[in-house]
Amino acid sequence: MRIVDAHVHLYPPDANRDPAGWARKQGETHWEILCARVRKNGLAVQGFPSVDELLRTMDAAGVDRAVLQAWYWERHDTCVLQNRFFAACLAAHPDRISACLTFHPGAGADAVLQELRWAKDHGFCGVGEMSPHSQAFAVDDPVWREALQACAVLALPVMLHVTEPAGKGYPGRILTPLDDFVRLAREHRATQFILAHWAARLPLDPQLGPESRSLLNVAYDTAASPLLYPAGVFREMIAAVGVDRVLFGSDYPLNLYPREQTTPEMGRFVAEATGAGLSAVESASLLAANAERIYGL
């Protein structure tokens, strides 16, 4: 069975060598907190693999393609640096790797639109992972809104980071009010959105669920699911939105099973998804076809 992991993070070699030092130098204060997180048992929350380590991890788990997600950097310079790194990954491994770009509206409309066009020309398949709330720009920021319109024209879907409104706190956690996502999707119907981490199960929300389910330009990914929800979330969410709107994504190199595993990998989550009680047709949609269609792979 073909498997596409639609939510994989990868950082430039300089960041991998010394994540906190690099973050400090770049002025990325939020990521500086996130990258250093350690669990109570002393295990690092995430790894910092090279592109070659990523490819070996994919091979071990039977993953055919990874969609690289950039990061919600606070500075546009860092976004550009990340995008150039991804362009090199795309050029080196077009058979295994796709990539999304990132930007910061604070750079102004010209710089952002130029970066979007550059990315389209270099084979990027979308925008992500973005987070207005973490990047500290308003959901109504005019440059952000203009960029979302441009994404519709350029056929670049936009993947957004979503956190559980009432979930457990963790260092560096930033609240992302769910009604903001519904409003963005309602006001930009020609733009395709992918809401990460099951969108905090937004489609099941008593108030916002009905409208979110009716917005057909919204899809959902499964990133970090084992850290957030019991395995039943697959059936629950697929029943709510239909199997065609759910994309398999791991959030590698986050360690998804910190009680059982010391280092991040993808195989166990692939097994959890394939064992979620789905039919063969549903599994094929979830594990590859939806990402291929929505990201145009």
Ligand SMILES: [Zn+2]
């Ligand atoms: Zn995320």
